[in-house]
Amino acid sequence: MWCGRLLSSPLARARPVAPGSRGRRAQSALAQLTGILEDQLDAIRGAGTWKGERIITSKQGPHISVEGSPGGILNFCANNYLGLSSHPEVIQAGLRALEQFGAGLSSVRFICGTQSIHKALEEKIARFHQREDAILYPSCFDANAGLFEALLSPEDAVLSDELNHASIIDGIRLCRASKYRYRHLDMGDLEAKLQEAQKHRLRLVATDGAFSMDGDIAPLREICQLAQKYQAVVFVDECHATGFLGPSGRGTDELLGVMDQVTIINSTLGKALGGAAGGYTTGPRELVALLRQRARPYLFSNSLPPAVVGCASKALDLLMESDAIAQSMAAKTRRFRSKMEAAGFTISGKEHPICPVMLGDARLASVMAEDMLKRGIFVIGFSYPVVPKGRARIRVQISAVHSEEDIDRCVKAFVEVGKRHGAIP
Structure with a gap:
């Protein structure tokens, strides 16, 4: 009975595959894929937009x-704004961290990937930005990918400058909030979108502090005024501002006098602050606690390597000293x-x-x-x-x-x- 059922099954009735036919089909599919890719690459070259990579054989520097x-x-x-990528004290700090804490954690933070230097750097970042807490990520791209999905629900709305960095755009795509895009630096359009978004539970205005492609700065005073008027929360990506904008290098919120009105800041350790890698979110203690529980790039990515943490920590020390x-x-x-x-x-x-x-x-x-x-x-x-x-x-x-x-x-x-x-x- 069992054998009969097996022989009458769809698998048993399938025709035998001729030797080599699977290989031919696989080769045909590969040839098709290769042709598609070559066409796309030729189009990029033909448009004059091909992006080659030059090989640097020395340290980063001027x-x-x-x-x-x-x-x-x-x-x-280079984004080496303060010249700290090859600063002797930064390099030595990285070497000390490498010797004391090893090359890496081989794990994510909540399993067995949190070291004392990670916690110390998070505390230092929060103190630098005058916020309650901070959380580290492998990059600021990851910080932006982790924030919106964890924070915003379908009841909420996010309002984004049309020229925000790709990582903000991609992070917003991952969340289920209603999405509004306002014209670049256009406060009239932002206000119109905020009026439209009043039906939502929470409204989050998202903007770069300094826009990396054009070198212009968000009008944070006006954004914060509108946010207060329409009860919205302000988020600023400070990757191209942290360390050098503002009287003490805190960023665009310090430059424009609204440090107490910007609720959430994401930024990077990979530009002015040592130039290696890493990003972070800093803001309310409750937000950081939620991100530790729900931010997928934090939960599923390896911890920052100790040498990177050591370099960034020393870069912050140098910046806060002078x-x-x-x-x-x-x-x-x-x-x-x-x-x-x-x-x-x-x-x-x-x-x-x-x-x-x-x-x-x-x-x-x-x-x-x-x-x-x-x-x-x-x-x-x-x-x-x-x-x-x-x-x-x-x-x-x-x-x-x-x-x-x-x-x-x-x-x-x-x-x-x-x-x-x-x-x-």
């Missing part, structure tokens, strides 16, 4: 070595912007060390960046999908450890290359 480029190269496109490094950047930023504008270039943003040289054409941005490298200047052309179509640019980033001579040399190269390619008269 002066670097690049594979295939003879001599020293001036680096003007604001001299952060303040030295402002004059250098003004020097670059004024000289470039005098030469005929259009520089987006205002007073931020992100200085986008607006070119419009993706191919022009790519070709000019390559010519800049030949003159010993490391910059990168940005084009779609990193920035909107028709808004291609070369993004220059000023560091506190660039000298005035470095900046003048960069400007001189831009003028030579810009004239050669017709970007300036």
Whole structure:
């Protein structure tokens, strides 16, 4: 009886597979996939938006070595705002943490991946931002991926600037709240969206503090005023502000005098604060407690490596001891912007060390960046999908450890290359 049922089953009635036919089908599927991928890659190359990777053979810093480029190269496109990526004290702190706590935890935080240095860094971050608590993530991308889904329900609403960072956009996509997108820096449109969102239980306004592609700064005073008027919570991503904006480098909320009105801050350890990796959320104690229970990137990602924690902790120490490094950047930023504008270039943003040289054409941005490298200047052309179509640019980033001579040399190269390619008269 049992054998009869087996023989009459769909599996038993299936025709035998000819030897090698599965391999042929697999090869055919692979050939199809390869063809699709090649078409897409050819389209990217044809549009002039191909993004190559240059190989650095030295430490990160204002002066670097690049594979295939003879001599020293001036680096003007790193997020190394304070020059701490290769600071001797930061490196030594990382080495001490590596020796004392090992290479890694081989685990997530709640299982067996929390060390004393993780807790100490979280406390230091909260103290730096003058908030109640903080939680570490492998990156700020993860912090943004973990926040919205854990915090917001279908009863809630999130209102997001249309030019927010991709990690904010992706984080918002993961949550089930109602989603409103307001025009970039447009407070009239934000107010209209807040009025529309009054039907929801909780309203969260989400914005970058400093927008990384254009170098402009969110009008946090006005945002906080609207949030108070319509009983909304304000969230700010400070990745391109922490460490150097504001009198003591706390960020855009300090710069604009609204530290007591911004409820939640996400930021990174991978830019001004040592440049290695890691991100965090800081804010109310209850929020951080909830994220430890529900934020998926926190629950399912390995703990930050001890060396990274050690480096970031020392970077924060240096920053809290003195604001001299952060303040030295402002004059250098003004020097670059004024000289470039005098030469005929259009520089987006205002007073931020992100200085986008607006070119419009993706191919022009790519070709000019390559010519800049030949003159010993490391910059990168940005084009779609990193920035909107028709808004291609070369993004220059000023560091506190660039000298005035470095900046003048960069400007001189831009003028030579810009004239050669017709970007300036």
